[in-house]
Amino acid sequence: xxxxxxxxxxxxxxxxxxxxxxxxxxxxxxxxxxxxxxxxxxxxxxxxxxxxxxxxxxxxxxxxxxxxxxxxxxxxxxxxxxxxxxxxxxxxxxxxxxxxxxxxxxxxxxxxxxxxxxxxxxxxxxxxxxxxxxxxxxxxxxxxxxxxxxxxxxxxxxxxxxxxxxxxxxxxxxxxxxxxxxxxxxxxxxxxxxxxxxxxxxxxxxxxxxxxxxxxxxxxxxxxxxxxxxxxxxxxxxxxxxxxxxxxxxx
Numbered sequence: 323x324x325x326x327x328x329x330x331x332x333x334x335x336x337x338x339x340x341x342x343x344x345x346x347x348x349x350x351x352x353x354x355x356x357x358x359x360x361x362x363x364x365x366x367x368x369x370x371x372x373x374x375x376x377x378x379x380x381x382x383x384x385x386x387x388x389x390x391x392x393x394x395x396x397x398x399x400x401x402x403x404x405x406x407x408x409x410x411x412x413x414x415x416x417x418x419x420x421x422x423x424x425x426x427x428x429x430x431x432x433x434x435x436x437x438x439x440x441x442x443x444x445x446x447x448x449x450x451x452x453x454x455x456x457x458x459x460x461x462x463x464x465x466x467x468x469x470x471x472x473x474x475x476x477x478x479x480x481x482x483x484x485x486x487x488x489x490x491x492x493x494x495x496x497x498x499x500x501x502x503x504x505x506x507x508x509x510x511x512x513x514x515x516x517x518x519x520x521x522x523x524x525x526x527x528x529x530x531x532x533x534x535x536x537x538x539x540x541x542x543x544x545x546x547x548x549x550x551x552x553x554x555x556x557x558x559x560x561x562x563x564x565x566x567x568x569x570x571x572x573x
Contacts, residue, residue, distance in 0.1 A: 324350050326571040327414055328385035329563065331355040332378065332397025335495055336461055336484045338362030344474060345552050348560035356381060358400070360491040369491035371498045374400040375407065382413060390567060394419040394552065395525075396495065399504060406507030415514040415570050417563065420523050420549045422530045423504035433530040436523075443500065450496050454489035467522035467548035475553050508534055515539035516566055520547030520554065 329349060331342040339355035339362055346353040358374045359367035367373065378400055382389055391413045393401035398421035405412060426443065427434040435443075450457045462481035463469060471477040517539045519531040525548070535541040542562055544551035552559040 323564075325352050325390075325564065325567045326573075327352070327567060328389045329353040329567075330378070330381050330385060330389050330391050332374075332391070332393040332400050333358060333361070334395030334397055335499070336361070336458075336487050336492055337394075338483065341475070341483070342552065344556055345560055345563075348556065349563060354381070354385070358397070360495065361487065365488060365491075369488075369494040371396075371399060371403055371495070371502065375404045378404045379407075387412060388414045390415045390417070390563070390570065392417040392419070392563065393421070395421050395549065396499060397421075399423070399499065399502060402504040402507045402511070403502075405511055405513075406504065410507075410510040410512035413513060415516075415566060416511060417516045417518055417566065418534065419551065420519045420526055420531075422526050423508040423534070424502065426500055433527060433533055436525060436527055447496065447500065450489075451493045454492070455485065458484040464524045465549050466554060467520060467524070467546065468554075472550060472553035473556065475550075509537055511537070511539070514566075514570060516542050516562065518542045518544065518551060518559070518562065520549060520551045521545045522548045525549040 329352060331353060333339055333341055339357045342355035346355055357364045359377055360369035391401050398418035401416055401418065402423060422434050424431060425434045427438050458481055461484050462477050465480050466472050469477060471480060517531050517534045519528065521543050531541050544555045544558060547554035
């Protein structure tokens, strides 16, 4: 059965829209996965969260206010920031996938990146700015529950994708994400919301999804997945989107 509304799929940092190709095929006509600025076909575009939010604004204007926005990792941050501009509304529904509204841990907030400390953040940031191949190895390794990768997208393919990006643009995005605090925007989401995450994520703790769902969103756990459930459990993820679409239509 075709979906009742357009779906806008926002990929994560260092990735590209084509990573949603299998999901788009499962969902059918109406699902669209653009490349965020600085990624994929827009590799030379401006590399900032603000530019990505502007892109989403244009995508929703094209699709209409009945669109369902799905944001994976950094794509979720783009969605929260966009909703924050609009008072928490502007689309029919939201799905976020394994992301924290504040990736940096601090006193009173331990729901950012797993195991992150100020010293580890300093080292990671230095590596991202000065040794992109080494950083890329770590990014590809932590994407999945299984180090070998996901069905249809191996760790080797993930590494090649990460390395295909311009290192300077990826470093600029990293700096934006490490500076952001979208907790208020996440708390102010006023549209139906599914908080998806992988039970075996090596990027964010399960407690992050719990915190995000406290305001009334529904938490959806993919038990066999890490940071990329749409790749690791593709049919289960597609079915979650289908059922949410039907719920939004009152079916």
